[in-house]
Amino acid sequence: MRDANCIFCKIIGGEIPSNTIYEDDEFKVILDASPASKGHALILPKEHYADIYEIDEKTAGHAMQLAKKLAKHMTDVLKCDGFNIVQNNHEIAGQTVFHFHMHLIPRYKNAKNNDILIWDHEEFTPEEMAEIRDSLKM
Template identity: 65%
Template sequence: MKEDCIFCKIAAGEIPSKTIYEDEEFRVILDISPAVKGHALIIPKDHYANLFELPEALAVKVMILARKLAAHMKEVLQCDGFNLVQNNGKAAGQTVFHFHMHLIPRFENDGNQDRLCWNQLEVSPEEMEEICSKLKLKEE
């Protein structure tokens, strides 16, 4: 636990939250500044600043838990879709530097259809090929 981290304190139960799920490794809470009703956060109880610090085994567990909760929330809330959002670094919109994943139920006409998108960039075929070549991951 990191002393000055608000999510560490929430995960440890030191700061009250509306918890919808908890186990030994995670606490899932309703976001206090939700995009829509039901917007929740998966927070590991141990401190990891971002995805790059998160151990691989825990990353797998986050996705399994996200899938389980999204299915449950879709059934209970009768939402029309779902966003999983996870930001890493200030440039990507991360404001609390403790890994967390947003679970955002989506409803037709919820007023946020254009909030989770970006301006499309035009990239030439040559630039696309160069980027592809640089990013191609070789099997280990």
Template identity: 60%
Template sequence: MTDNNCIFCKIAGGEIPSATVYEDSDFRVILDLGPASRGHALILPKEHFKDLCELDESVAAKVLPLAGKVGAAMKEVLGCSGFNVVQNNGETAGQTVFHFHVHIIPRYEGGPAMVTWTPGNADSTELAEISDSLKEAMKS
């Protein structure tokens, strides 16, 4: 199923032109128009899913292997030394288009710091409380 109002559905379906680097029956992989680095790509499912929580399991099973294939090609062709696989869920997490998608961002030696954070501290009591709450929520 697609959403007629979704720009990523239109791109994934070929209605809007894109710099496509890969396509199969489930996905279109395009170069991002606002790249974080040279070669930044997006994996777009052809079906519409708002985010990871709505993603069909059969589609989900294919995403990481495809990300690895794209990243390996980036290392070979672009000469990047690594790559980030980034997937945002919800506005506060940085999602701006509400169609599940995965960013593959090539990383180059001496390039800018991206997708980093300063580790915080959590005490063992807090970790146990959060762990117990999440376990209970995941039972349903």
């Protein structure tokens, strides 16, 4: 199902033009219109899922398999020096379009934006780490 108000659903449906680099029955992969680097692309499932919490496990797995395949291909073609695969959920985490998508970001030495995805490390006491670990055990 698609969301009539979703820009990515409109791109998938052909209502908005895009620079498509890959498409199959389940996904469309486009170049990001506001790229962080040369070749920055987005993996878009053709079905609408707001985020990681809504997407079914099978589609999420296929998205990661496609990300691996494209990362290898893009690295070979673009000769990038590294690669980020990023998937944001909710506004606080940087999600701006609420349609599940994965960013494929080729990285180049001495390029602009080499500081993206760098954060200051937080420190926790051993007791706090144990408490966090215990609360997260499944």
